Amino acid sequence: MLEIQELTKRYGETVAVDGLTCTFEPGRVTGFLGPNGAGKTTTMLVALALQRATAGRVRVNGRDFAGCASPMREVGALLDAQAVHPNRSARAHLSALAASNRLPRQRVAEVLDRVGLAEVAGRRAGTYSLGMKQRLGIAAALLGDPGVLLLDEPINGLDPTGIAWARGLMRELAGEGRTVVLSSHLMSEMELTADHLVVIGRGRLIADTSLAAFLDGASPAELLVRVDAVGFARALRAAGAVVRERPDGALLVGGLEAAAVGRIALAEQVVITELSSRRGSLEDVFMSATADAVEYGSPR
């Protein structure tokens, strides 16, 4: 459990996080989303006591992180996969971290195994691909077998197999009752991995809700309808629907249930060749929810 309470962080005049309050619950993967500059990384840095909060606080399992005796057993973090000395081997990197928390030595071999780096553990980290460095970063986060995992962009640079593996791992870790906080810009991936979302923009909370509710709430569902006759759009509009015609002839229908469309088709004696509901993708919903909070964007 990770609780952010009234957190504010300023760098000089810039307000990076602005009175943020939210709770990351155990047993689920929480997607931590926001446009660039929204304050996600800053929130994580303060949570890890790397930076001082201007106001408010962060509590890990009900306590202050800075006071933990064996911090890696409480929180495992991956902030920047590139933050490994290029001339140091993965094994030495992990061994040094394990020693700083008095973790048993066999943990190093265990996590190397779990992330699939056991065979290359003796190689200099500088020779690793970005995907391998991400795996090493995840291994470091898992080293202390912590209850809370903070992962900032952990799937950047992973290949499709790696992404599928990472997705499975996150689900597994949440299934073991851990708090998994996952920040990413890859919305399609987030849609497959996260149960819950915390969305922030300009340092403030925009949404703290389940993935399903976020998707439902923000965009009215549309139906995609294809029929074998022309002029059906007029009949739908007459029934009060909002209809957009696609160049390929399909109709995007808002404001009507599928059953109502079926009844109109029956009345008009038209054969429906395709009828499906189109949910807004997480990407669409995210962009509309954070449109006002984008710091660096092209003008619309």
Next chain:
Amino acid sequence: MIRSEWIKMRSLRSPVWCLITLLGVTVLFGWMIATAQARQWDGAQPWDPVRAGLTGVIVAQIAAAVFGVLAFTTESLRVTVAAAPRRARMLAAKALLVAGFVLVTGVVAALFAFLAGQAAIAGQGVPHASLGDPGALRAVAGAGLYLSAAGLLGLAAGVLTRSTAAAVTSVIVGGLLVPVFANAMPEVLARFVIGYWPTAAGLRILATTRDPAMLDPWPGFAVLAAATGALLVAAFVTFRRRDI
């Protein structure tokens, strides 16, 4: 914590190279300078063969300082401090390892330099010293202590500047160039720098003859130790507080 720092240090090649350089430079420059000074000695000026044989320490202090700088600047701070948020303990472990490794390497280097230097001096038929002479062992051990202090100054500079280049530059300027260019300074300043500038005063630990214009060996070294301590305290205070 110390074990963790030890793993970090031994898993890179640069610390080893720093210590090898330190050893080589101390011996080589000690031998060269001892040879040159013995050749130029006219028999009239005060002659300190021990000091002459250990002069390589002045150059080797750069290697010691770089060793200290790298102990901090090669660190992936966000990773290690997130794993161990008690920052003072990490820095203390680093300081202990830097001081210890440089001390041991420095004493060994000074011992070799002493033997090579005195052999070179004897070869020129000029009075030379042996390890049993008064002050000789203190000078050899003192060379290790001096280099150890240089390593800690490097560590403090690394913490304070957060940059390898800036830290190494400040150590070279502050440790080496300021005393070298003392004679080009206004007289009051020159007298102060020659007598009391920490790295200049600290070098008195290598001397076995008295010089009325300079501090005695241990008071001289005390000035260096105090300056090193002050910079280390500054490093601890800033490192504990700052955002990383």
